[in-house]
Amino acid sequence: MAGSGGASSSGLRERKKAETRQALRTQAARLFAERGFADTTVAEIAEAAGVSLRTFFRYFDSKEELLLPDLAELFDRLARELERRPADEPALVALREALLTVTSGPRTTLVALLHPLEGAADVVTDRLVYTFMKSEDRFAQLLAQRLPPGPDVDLRASVLAMTALSAVRSVLRTIRQRRETEEVPVGTFARLLRSAFTVLAEESSKV
Known part of the structure; x- marks a missing residue:
């Protein structure tokens, strides 16, 4: 049973990571369309996705990588x-x-x-x-x-x-x-x- 619980927790973490990555991509695309790429900051993308700057850089090295x-x-x-x-x-x-x-x-x-x-x-x-x-x-x-x-x-x-x-x-x-x-x-x-x-x-x- 313990092994089953560990696998479930691991699957939940991976799903959460995928959701966060997708949220960052989605919000970036929206902000790029509304404000333009050059006028959109990483901080604004992170805020729109509901994550911290530190979390953003766990997934992407820069806003260019989102493209x-x-x-x-x-x-x-x-x-x-x-x-x-x-x-x-x-x-x-x-x-x-x-x-x-x-x-x-x-x-x-x-x-x-x-x-x-x-x-x-x-x-x-x-x-x-x-x-x-x-x-x-x-x-x-x-x-x-x-x-x-x-x-x-x-x-x-x-x-x-x-x-x-x-x-x-x-x-x-x-x-x-x-x-x-x-x-x-x-x-x-x-x-x-x-x-x-x-x-x-x-x-x-x-x-």
């Missing part, structure tokens, strides 16, 4: 999308389609890169690029599950993961550069990601 996707949720969704792809589909094609699915829904914040909040766009883009760089191992693990067994399957999965993530980073950098001189329309991320993966396929066929 980034929830990476745990993102990878969970990516894994589920990869599982749904046909078993005989090439790994890079499966990853491309899974990425397009998880980054085009309303629960992601990549739309913020296309219609950025004033004063936040460059910081968010840079952090998202850095986040993808740190995620190569997780991507490699997901891809390894789709590759046929054989020698150096871990190497093949790592090469594919790093190649795919390089394509994502290239798309984000391209969007950022174009945004300096022109308006970037909705749908640009998906279009450029498909183009980037086409480049990868064309170049790999020449090797």
Whole structure:
């Protein structure tokens, strides 16, 4: 019985953490929309969510981080999308389609890169690029599950993961550069990601 009570308490704590994290994201989004990103402070976000500044920084390093996707949720969704792809589909094609699915829904914040909040766009883009760089191992693990067994399957999965993530980073950098001189329309991320993966396929066929 004691063990059951401990598990229940642990589950309650995790649920409370998730609720607090979501409250901070929700209140931040509301304040950003009402006051603008630059004119909203961390203290105001914390107060609106009913938590202390100290609690805020237990969950997020800065208000910019609130604009980034929830990476745990993102990878969970990516894994589920990869599982749904046909078993005989090439790994890079499966990853491309899974990425397009998880980054085009309303629960992601990549739309913020296309219609950025004033004063936040460059910081968010840079952090998202850095986040993808740190995620190569997780991507490699997901891809390894789709590759046929054989020698150096871990190497093949790592090469594919790093190649795919390089394509994502290239798309984000391209969007950022174009945004300096022109308006970037909705749908640009998906279009450029498909183009980037086409480049990868064309170049790999020449090797």
